[in-house]
Amino acid sequence: MESISSADLKKHLYIIASDEMEGRETGSEGQKRAGKYMISEYKKMGVSHPNTIESFYQTVPQEYLGARRGKTYPESENILTFIEGTEKPHEIIVLSAHYDHVGKNKAGEIFNGADDDGSGTVALMEIAEAFQLAKKAGKAPKRSVLFLHVTAEEIGLVGSKYYVENPVFPLANTVANLNIDMIGRSDPENKGKNYVYVIGSDKLSTSLKKINEASNAATVNLELNYKYDDPNDPEMLYYRSDHYNFAKNNVPAAFYFDGIHEDYHRPTDTPDKIDYELLKKRTQLVFATAWELANREERIVVDVKSSR
């Protein structure tokens, strides 16, 4: 877990959220460039794609993306990397974060999307590295871990929907999904606090929330804020990021989030505004929770009736 450093997160994020990536709009050259960077970093770590597919890419066809928000989008790719478990390789923990963002506006201003969701993108890369280092040290996880960098989140959670309809490992063997979408900033009501919002962790399995809490207590000790678990919350965040496509399919999921801040979906969501220490702690929490999910004796069970 010590390999997850604020310096590495910063180095990756300044590239993922650079102007060169042109706001990573679904199917754009800029998004593909960001994807190539991610893959080159995975190759450096020695982390490959799942053996069930031919490359790091799962192509989401243009016809599937369809016309959304008054626009048509070219084909685009989910990017998948994988660390195979030793004892229960067929049981999969999915860690997800979207690497698309909203591109540019009519005036040509770039929406860098450093927090949304550059932060989740680089967190996944660092978590993968930590698992890979453990594996190299002879401590590979018992279960397998799939790192799912999804496309087309911003146009309606489309990349994750495509994945759950075309999973590369059966959803029945998918133990849990931890989804990261914005973990590098603070919202106005939590400025200065070591916190993170955790959303949906008790909706399908009573153990997921407990495991996340125990992992947190044993490591970074963040304040876990469950405000958005309130079904009457007007933001309805449980339905607004990629974990929901897993939850809909009865896969227990938790969504890690920093709140809605002043630069949300603005050209000012830039990497200089990220709190890298806090990003590191939140990334370490997701790693610790994933580690426990991958290594505990029994897989977590779905013991709460879905109320969708």
Ligand SMILES: [Zn+2]
């Ligand atoms: Zn997002």
